[in-house]
Amino acid sequence: MEKRDLMYEGKAKKVFSTDDEAICIVSYKDDATAFNGEKKGTIRGKGVINNKITNYLMKRLEKEAGIPTHLIEELSDTDTAVRKVSIVPLEVIVRNIIAGSLSKRVGIEEGVVLPRPVLEFCYKDDALGDPMVNDSHILALGWATEEELETIKDYALRVNSYLRDFFSSIGIDLVDFKLEFGRTPDGRIVLADEISPDTCRFWDSKTKKKLDKDRFRRDLGDAEGAYKEMLTRIFGA
Ligand code: TMP
Ligand code: ASP
Numbered sequence: 554m555e556k557r558d559l560m561y562e563g564k565a566k567k568v569f570s571t572d573d574e575a576i577c578i579v580s581y582k583d584d585a586t587a588f589n590g591e592k593k594g595t596i597r598g599k600g601v602i603n604n605k606i607t608n609y610l611m612k613r614l615e616k617e618a619g620i621p622t623h624l625i626e627e628l629s630d631t632d633t634a635v636r637k638v639s640i641v642p643l644e645v646i647v648r649n650i651i652a653g654s655l656s657k658r659v660g661i662e663e664g665v666v667l668p669r670p671v672l673e674f675c676y677k678d679d680a681l682g683d684p685m686v687n688d689s690h691i692l693a694l695g696w697a698t699e700e701e702l703e704t705i706k707d708y709a710l711r712v713n714s715y716l717r718d719f720f721s722s723i724g725i726d727l728v729d730f731k732l733e734f735g736r737t738p739d740g741r742i743v744l745a746d747e748i749s750p751d752t753c754r755f756w757d758s759k760t761k762k763k764l765d766k767d768r769f770r771r772d773l774g775d776a777e778g779a780y781k782e783m784l785t786r787i788f789g790a
Contacts, residue, residue, distance in 0.1 A: 554578065554634050564590060565603070565751055574637070575738070579604075581631045585751070587770040589682050596769060601630045602780045603749035606787055608633055610716065610748045618715040620708055622744040623735055638735025638745055642696050644675040644683055645705060647713045648729040652754055653767075655729075664761070670713055672706060677733075704742045705734050712744065720755065723786045725764065728754035750780050 556569035556578050567580040581600035586593050608627045614620040625634040648655055648671040652663045655671065674691060675683040691697050697705065709732055720727040730753035733746035746752070750765040757764060764783050768776040 554628060556580070556632075565599075566747070571634070576625060577635055577637045578628065579633050579635055581633075581747075585766065585769050585776070587766070589679060592770070594769060596766075596776045596780060598777055599751070599780055602784045603747055603751055604631050604633055606749045606784060607747040609787060610719075611744065613719070614712060614715060614744065618711055620712055620715075620744055621741065635745070636735075636737060636743065638737055638743060640677070640745060641701070641705070641734045641736060641742070642677040643686075643691065643705070643733070644677055645709045645732045645734065646673040646675065646729060647671070647709050647732070648673070649713070649717060650726060650728040650754075650756075652728050670710060672709060701736075701742055708732075708734070708742070708744060712748075716748075721758070723789070724758045725783075725786065726756040726758050726761075728756055730754070750783050755783060 554571055554576065557572065558570045559567060560570050560577065561568040564586045565582055565584060567582065569578045569580065571578055581604040583595050583597055583599045585596045585599065604627065608624060611622040611624040615622055615624070623635040623638055625636060627633050649667055651661050651665040651667065656663045674686050676686045676696070677683060688702060691702055692699060712732060717727045730748065732744060732748070734742050735745035737743055753765060754767060755764040756762065763773060764779040766776070768774065768779050
């Protein structure tokens with residue numbers, strides 16, 4: 554399978570068309586941005602690591618949790634063939650521990666464990682800064698149907714239970730993460746985008762050391778080392 558035209562370039566990935574109308578190739582970059590693109594940098598080795606971690610987790614989610622995904626096959630260190638889907642314009646955030654924007658919004662310190670997961674939706678629009686929206690916005694504005702929204706919520710919570718247990722088994726607290734979903738040509742919802750240290754908060758269970766993109770966002774140093782540590786822990790599991 555070969556790349557044809559560049560269809561889309563995002564902040565962390567490029568998407569190419571292929572000879573097959575139904576298949577795209579995603580190519581992961583080392584570029585890192587934060588605060589809606591205001592802060593820019595590079596995390597060396599990130600593209601390879603995020604490609605491998607995403608594919609590993611999506612495969613396990615398909616097999617062991619019954620979550621359909623866009624994954625077809627890994628083609629190289631940075632490139633993966635995926636099903637072409639139309640992305641539902643929502644960032645679906647699941648939280649187990651208070652951190653980041655939730656900590657600021659409700660005035661509770663980072664690290665407080667939630668008694669049940671919190672589910673949030675943001676409307677994917679960079680120009681608007683991805684504003685938070687609720688179910689009634691999503692339905693009234695036609696971003697998803699009622700049935701699709703129920704499927705998305707069910708999948709997001711199932712992904713959370715599966716991943717929380719998996720990460721716990723390798724000594725990592727899954728603090729929170731962001732998912733995106735796509736619609737296949739025949740109208741089914743599948744998990745798309747990535748699941749990586751760019752899109753999750755990972756804390757070492759014992760030391761609470763941050764092993765994710767917050768090291769870049771907050772200038773904590775050694776983001777490269779944190780991404781490598783996550784790759785080693787996941788693939789050693
Ligand atoms: P937040 O606390 O900044 O709202 O982030 C919640 C989770 O979503 C965190 O794991 C990081 C992830 N995230 C993204 O993947 N992309 C984004 O653009 C933002 C703001 C957060
Ligand atoms: N990737 C997002 C951006 O560039 C935000 C983030 O991950 O913090 O703004």
